[in-house]
Amino acid sequence: MSRTIWVTGASGYIGSYLVDAFSNNKGFHIIPIGGRSGHSNWSGDLTSDDFVCQLVTRNGIPDIIIHCAGNKNVKWLESNNKQARTDNAEMVVNLCRLAPTAHFIFISTDHVFDGMQGFYKESHRPNPHTVYGKSKYLAERYLRRHSKKATIVRTSAVFDRYAAFPAMLLSAWSENKVVSCFSDVFYSPLYLPCFYDGLAAIIDKVHLGTVHLGGERCSRVEFAQKLANVAGISSSLVDTSRSLSSNDIYDLSLDSTASWNSLGMTTPQLSRSLLDMWSIG
Template sequence: MKILITGANGLLGQKLVKLLLDKGEDELIATARGVNRLPFPEADYTYDQMDITDRDQVLRVIETYQPEVIVHTAAMTNVDQCELEKEACWDQNVNAVNYLIEASTRNNCFLLHLSTDFIFDGEEGPYDEKAKPNPVSYYGESKLAAEKLLQNSTIQYAIARTVLVYGIAHDMSRSNIILWVKKSLEEGKEIKVVDDQLRSPTLAEDLAMGCYLIAKKKAPGVFNICGKDLLNPYEMAIKTASFFHLDTSTMQRADASSFTQTAKRPPRTGLLIEKARTVLGYEPHSFDEGIAVVAEQIKA
């Protein structure tokens, strides 16, 4: 099968590329805006630059490679940045999906789109795939709008909704809760960690595997692809500190109202994964197991 990935330089993109290269079963086209930053110089894959906000470029690249499956990981995911830069957010999260739908229509591609728990208001989580969306941020609005574009299209598609992705990738500038807690406590910094927001933290390798299972089966519809645990960030921080044997005396629990953030966050999300388990055979790591995976990668 020929698979094209957007956003290949990002965290999920890198994990997907590695997974597909390790499997060695598929012809892989990795795309991203800018130069190739993937740490696989000798591997058997093709890299091409593709800016998802450039319609002509999207249509040209998809036409050139004719993939059977497109896995669309590229997006603007910084929630506060989306609130401040709405035009750029819409361009990357909605218009880009329109271009990919057009390209998929022309070239008969199966399009797998990554979405988020932030399409929900967080009042009644955790949510299954049939729950009614009601976003409370512009980021959530943009991701829901993209889902609707797919649902109203005539192409073959799947939507993989995920939650709070963590992991380590090559040349990454963004941190995650494990790295942040570990570094802060090692340096003796005083930190506040939210205890009134619930999430299903997702190891990047698990999300990549979920995307792989959907792509190989061309399984249509919506799938929740996330971790199996429902935790608040303070619980995640305690687990991280415990794993690395760190002193937690400088760590305080706090509620979300004590933080000043541009965009509103849904209080209680989390996603139920029974459908992914049944249809795809998806089985993610626990958060404790995920910390161990990240710890091994830190050593490496």
């Protein structure tokens, strides 16, 4: 019998990809839940009790919720604390309260860490410095306390060629422009299809708790250089001299080795991911 998955944030970057990817998987019946801008059959404001009740009444409680809805606008949220809590934590509370038996998969972030150390393991104590990170951590804490069936999936920048950073690089290079990238900002970007693979394994194994799904740790410069390499772009179009001026957040990378291994996989390698991405065209 097929299991029902609600994918929230179905009009967003990650959610829209997951809807397509899981729809190709015969074991699942997918219900895409769009956002307030209303692109899908089931679109609305998930911070509203009425909307979530309507979803449950009409569709029943799903087996799984992959919660991709949220607000990731880190800069804007710095001066919109209340909105951060509404968009990133209240939605989680609503869904968990009104669909308590679903396996709740929450897409969280590397921003729950302070970025002063890097290569964070699942066991590291979060210490978010941004309003965005604090609101996501609030949701994590709620789930840990109130849900018996939750997986908190922390990820770093999820990418394909349409994600902001690679798209910006490719667009600039197409006009032969040099791009200046930080050599001292580190993260662990993860190729979108690998993210899907990780989530599919989490669902398959009903893997609960906190999971890190990141890719290989690299700097922004390293990412740009590797992308230039697979795209046949001259390395002279990557300016490697830019660096942070203050002791700011500089390393949010995740050590995801244990989580990938527990799912029967290994941390995806960046060069391999970029090659796969490039070969798709």
